[in-house]
Amino acid sequence: MRPLKDLLDTMDAAIAELYAERGVRGVRTRFSMALIRLHHLGPMPIKELAAQIDVTHSAMSQTVTEMRKEGLVETAPGADARTREVALTAKGRALVPFLEAEWRATEAAFGELDAALPYPMTRVIDDVAAALRERPFLDRIRAHLPESERP
Structure with a gap:
């Protein structure tokens, strides 16, 4: 399984390097889809965001905590005491056009790689x-x- 992990780490590092080249700081690759979904669907509870991205509630809760520390999202009490509503900040919204372009470019690069095999x-x-x-x-x-x- 090590070769698969190495491959995924290499791809993730390439995206992180692109972020650095573009001056995008404090953004991890795993934030991208969450930020894009929040942009298109609006504020939502952590549980719903986790379902949108197909990750566990726990994983999304940790991701939201990290994104909040970077000023990309804000949270507020949800409809009941057990939920937290997640919304983009202005900083998070400003990043979405680049993140969407990077996502499309990554998918195209993956397709190119796939075709080369x-x-x-x-x-x-x-x-x-x-x-x-x-x-x-x-x-x-x-x-x-x-x-x-x-x-």
């Missing part, structure tokens, strides 16, 4: 998903545990 990356992902449907990853891990550690 002898087979589509999506085929690999589909094949891995099919193999995991046949035998879940947890079963595969358990098979490699010593007998004494198996359930």
Whole structure:
């Protein structure tokens, strides 16, 4: 699994380098889609934003905390005491046009990379998903545990 993590880290670092070249400070790549969704859909509870981005509530809560520290979003009490409403600040809104352009450029670069390969990356992902449907990853891990550690 290390090669996949290395590949994703390399791609993430390239985007971070682009941010630095453009003078975009305090923005992590994982903020982009949340900021874009808030721009297009307006303020929403953390739980709804997490669903929009397809991450856990906990992960989005941490991301919102980091974005708030950077002055990109603000939070306010939601409809009930258990919720927090997230909204863009002026600083966050100002970044969205660049983030949208970067997102489109990243998707185009990914498509170009995919076309340069002898087979589509999506085929690999589909094949891995099919193999995991046949035998879940947890079963595969358990098979490699010593007998004494198996359930």
